[in-house]
Amino acid sequence: MEFIQYFGDVFVPFNFMLLMLGTVGGLILGATPGLSPTMAVALLIPFTFRLEPAQGLILLGAAYTSTVAGGAVSAILLKIPGAPANIATTLDGHTMAKKGQGARALQLSFLASAVGGIFGVFLLIFLTPVLAQWALAFGPSHLFWLAILGVTVIGSLDGGSVVKGLLAGCIGLWLSTIGFDDIMGAQRFIFHDSLAGGINVIPALIGLFAIPQVITMFAKGRSRLDAEVLEVERHPIGDAIREVFGRMRALSIGTITGSIIGLIPGVGGQIAGLVAYDQAKKTSPERDKFGTGHPEGVIAAESANNAMVGPSLVPLLTLSIPGSPTAAVLLGGLLIHGIFPGSDLFDNHPQVAWTFINSMLIGQVLMCIFGLYVAGLAARVAQVPNEVMAAVVLALAVFGSYSVQTSMGDVYVMAALGTGMYFLERFGFSAAPLVLGLILGPIAEANFIQGSMIANATSSVSQYFFTGALNLTLIAIVVLSVGYSVLMELRARRVVTTKDEAVAKEEALS
Amino acid sequence: MKKLLAGAAIALAAVTGTAQADGHANYPERPVMLMVSYGAGGATDFQARIVTMTAGNEDALGMPIAIINKPGAGGRVGWNWFAGQADADGYTMGAYNVPHFIAQSIEGGVSYSTDSFEPIANWGADPAVFVVAADSAFNSMSDVVGYAKENPGKLTFSGAGLFVGHHIAALQLEKAAGVKLAYIPNNKGGAGAMKAVIAGEVLGGVNNLSDAFRAREAGNVKILGVFDLERNDFLPDVPTLKEQGYDIDNASVNFRGVMVPKGTPQGVIDKLAATVPAMFENSRVASRMKAGGSPMHIMTRDEVLEMWAAREETLKELLAGL
Numbered sequence: 001m002e003f004i005q006y007f008g009d010v011f012v013p014f015n016f017m018l019l020m021l022g023t024v025g026g027l028i029l030g031a032t033p034g035l036s037p038t039m040a041v042a043l044l045i046p047f048t049f050r051l052e053p054a055q056g057l058i059l060l061g062a063a064y065t066s067t068v069a070g071g072a073v074s075a076i077l078l079k080i081p082g083a084p085a086n087i088a089t090t091l092d093g094h095t096m097a098k099k100g101q102g103a104r105a106l107q108l109s110f111l112a113s114a115v116g117g118i119f120g121v122f123l124l125i126f127l128t129p130v131l132a133q134w135a136l137a138f139g140p141s142h143l144f145w146l147a148i149l150g151v152t153v154i155g156s157l158d159g160g161s162v163v164k165g166l167l168a169g170c171i172g173l174w175l176s177t178i179g180f181d182d183i184m185g186a187q188r189f190i191f192h193d194s195l196a197g198g199i200n201v202i203p204a205l206i207g208l209f210a211i212p213q214v215i216t217m218f219a220k221g222r223s224r225l226d227a228e229v230l231e232v233e234r235h236p237i238g239d240a241i242r243e244v245f246g247r248m249r250a251l252s253i254g255t256i257t258g259s260i261i262g263l264i265p266g267v268g269g270q271i272a273g274l275v276a277y278d279q280a281k282k283t284s285p286e287r288d289k290f291g292t293g294h295p296e297g298v299i300a301a302e303s304a305n306n307a308m309v310g311p312s313l314v315p316l317l318t319l320s321i322p323g324s325p326t327a328a329v330l331l332g333g334l335l336i337h338g339i340f341p342g343s344d345l346f347d348n349h350p351q352v353a354w355t356f357i358n359s360m361l362i363g364q365v366l367m368c369i370f371g372l373y374v375a376g377l378a379a380r381v382a383q384v385p386n387e388v389m390a391a392v393v394l395a396l397a398v399f400g401s402y403s404v405q406t407s408m409g410d411v412y413v414m415a416a417l418g419t420g421m422y423f424l425e426r427f428g429f430s431a432a433p434l435v436l437g438l439i440l441g442p443i444a445e446a447n448f449i450q451g452s453m454i455a456n457a458t459s460s461v462s463q464y465f466f467t468g469a470l471n472l473t474l475i476a477i478v479v480l481s482v483g484y485s486v487l488m489e490l491r492a493r494r495v496v497t498t499k500d501e502a503v504a505k506e507e508a509l510s
Numbered sequence: 511m512k513k514l515l516a517g518a519a520i521a522l523a524a525v526t527g528t529a530q531a532d533g534h535a536n537y538p539e540r541p542v543m544l545m546v547s548y549g550a551g552g553a554t555d556f557q558a559r560i561v562t563m564t565a566g567n568e569d570a571l572g573m574p575i576a577i578i579n580k581p582g583a584g585g586r587v588g589w590n591w592f593a594g595q596a597d598a599d600g601y602t603m604g605a606y607n608v609p610h611f612i613a614q615s616i617e618g619g620v621s622y623s624t625d626s627f628e629p630i631a632n633w634g635a636d637p638a639v640f641v642v643a644a645d646s647a648f649n650s651m652s653d654v655v656g657y658a659k660e661n662p663g664k665l666t667f668s669g670a671g672l673f674v675g676h677h678i679a680a681l682q683l684e685k686a687a688g689v690k691l692a693y694i695p696n697n698k699g700g701a702g703a704m705k706a707v708i709a710g711e712v713l714g715g716v717n718n719l720s721d722a723f724r725a726r727e728a729g730n731v732k733i734l735g736v737f738d739l740e741r742n743d744f745l746p747d748v749p750t751l752k753e754q755g756y757d758i759d760n761a762s763v764n765f766r767g768v769m770v771p772k773g774t775p776q777g778v779i780d781k782l783a784a785t786v787p788a789m790f791e792n793s794r795v796a797s798r799m800k801a802g803g804s805p806m807h808i809m810t811r812d813e814v815l816e817m818w819a820a821r822e823e824t825l826k827e828l829l830a831g832l
Contacts, residue, residue: 136708328552
């Protein structure tokens with residue numbers, strides 16, 4: 001309960017102003033495609049040089065919280081996820097926006113984010129010592145199985161065909177092997193200097209999602225100038241609040257999955273949203289509606305990606321090990337003030353530690369309030385004419401890809417992948433499984449290699465990967481997940497192959 | 511109008527003429543860029559930002575230094591870019607990590623070597639240390655080597671990757687102690703390698719002194735030895751490997767400093783070589799570096815040239831067996 005006594009520090013006028021600044025700035029940065037939470041926090045570090053440690057961390061914590069949620073805005077309105085964490089949000093969020101429910105989708109996403117986020121921070125406050133042990137329990141073999149679990153999700157991710165989902169996933173897995181390999185330094189598929197560092201997830205994400213949208217907009221804009229200007233119906237906030245809490249299953253699955261996955265170092269929030277989305281879909285009696293603009297899809301994905309924020313800081317704050325890229329940047333922000341995370345932080349600088357954590361708690365609430373306000377403005381964004389929107393999105397895509405590593409090569413990668421994806425989409429493939437493959441490939445590969453190196457030195461590979469309670473539990477979940485997908489496939493005999501057909505089917509259902 | 515243009519052209523020629531004649535006395539006239547070949551928030555990036563924060567002062571460059579990150583492939587992406595595409599006009603500097611870039615150039619597959627760059631000054635030296643989990647049975651390097659002798663190839667220990675300081679230290683230990691070890695490179699760098707030690711996935715690890723110091727403060731690890739010639743100010747109680755009877759020098763120490771591409775005008779190099787070490791010596795820089803647990807080690811251009819040459823020789827010998 002120590003945290004309560006430091007609540008006052010958050011509400012000191014200057015600190016509170018920083019908190020507001022971080023939250024609003026974070027929402028804007030998060031909504032910009034290409035500016036991931038890691039980038040946003042890194043950009044803010046120099047500003048903290050002149051601030052007190054606690055004040056600097058308030059700014060960083062607020063920005064981290066709200067960039068994750070802000071990514072939902074572009075995911076829903078433009079179908080461009082602001083960061084990998086928001087990929088799952090596009091699946092139902094953008095379809096809702098297409099049906100004129102953009103405001104509703106945004107309200108649900110911010111409310112779900114706040115619920116998930118607050119739960120995650122409470123976990124950080126009350127269970128940190130226990131969670132730290134949990135975070136350490138995941139070694140190479142467990143991370144490998146976790147990545148495989150992610151791969152099993154690929155096929156069932158997007159409404160259309162399982163085979164096409166898996167094919168897209170395989171393309172993603174292959175793309176992830178390009179570049180110098182992480183462990184041995186071997187060169188693979190590098191035909192151009194731009195690819196030497198491998199394909200960075202952020203430019204790939206922007207290309208795969210944004211460019212097909214842009215091409216479509218330009219293509220339609222010529223023939224029908226009024227085409228696809230999104231209508232946005234007003235949606236009362238009260239209804240949204242009732243709806244979020246009315247869909248308890250999606251909310252709790254999202255929150256719990258996000259918290260658990262966020263905790264594991266090295267996996268981070270990138271896949272939390274997708275795994276939660278998949279779980280929510282599989283356990284829902286209305287699973288057919290997922291992918292066709294079902295509110296539960298948005299709620300599960302967004303509650304998960306914000307729930308991961310708190311637990312993702314556990315390894316950093318207790319063990320001084322940054323578990324995610326964003327945590328590594330925050331570590332820099334702490335070190336610059338001479339504060340070492342770990343027992344030093346909580347014993348000698350409790351004011352800094354607890355003010356930081358409290359500011360994330362208050363930050364979630366502020367983020368939700370500002371987010372709901374933004375949702376009201378969504379109508380205006382959506383009424384921008386197609387050709388203007390396409391130009392703006394294209395500019396943001398180029399800017400976002402370049403800024404990740406200040407590299408023109410990333411812009412080429414973005415453009416090439418995007419153009420390829422436009423044609424793949426014509427054949428009913430979708431971007432989400434492809435990106436998931438790109439994210440999971442290195443996790444699975446690197447952990448398998450490390451695991452087998454350790455195994456070869458100590459015991460045997462089969463013993464290392466197939467024994468132990470955690471390994472067996474994960475394998476069991478993988479088998480269940482695969483089995484369930486096969487069963488559903490056989491039972492449903494889905495004939496839907498493209499997203500347009502899926503939408504048509506949904507309209508027939510309702 | 512014509513006269514005006516002609517006058518302007520003459521004036522312009524005169525200006526550029528003097529600039530060339532006086533050997534870049536006005537350099538730098540605009541902000542300078544420092545390329546860091548690791549991501550924002552990493553140790554190199556973090557230290558580069560601290561040591562360059564006083565660049566705008568009148569007694570330093572008089573112009574701010576902006577950090578540009580070009581991460582990827584263990585630094586290869588950034589250094590390839592720096593050797594091939596960076597302008598050699600003095601406005602593009604790069605941060606180097608020795609032994610990383612030298613080892614990579616010996617390994618091959620990159621378009622740079624020590625000949626592609628001109629060092630300016632060194633700011634830091636982060637030695638590798640040997641760490642074990644706090645509850646480990648090992649209490650000295652002889653315990654570790656003893657275990658490895660009884661169980662050849664079974665002593666697993668983590669490090670940040672292949673062809674980086676940690677790997678060099680591992681090779682030196684194998685050679686000096688005459689044992690076979692199982693070095694497990696990590697794909698998440700030093701932080702991932704440290705996690706593997708604390709979580710008990712491996713029996714020990716080679717890691718950065720600054721990170722290991724922090725982990726020891728947090729009560730998570732024991733530090734058994736420093737891979738350097740002398741004990742470190744941060745860890746006066748930890749003996750070097752040499753003190754413990756292993757013939758290991760400072761070849762694995764991670765030196766960080768500033769360089770420019772080959773072909774940069776000599777006048778610019780001279781000016782930078784004179785001002786940059788003094789800039790690193792600023793007391794504000796020193797206190798920030800100390801607070802962050804980052805050991806400083808300032809070296810002039812001549813000393814760095816010597817260090818690069820010596821390192822290249824040692825590394826060629828060590829890596830020849832791979």
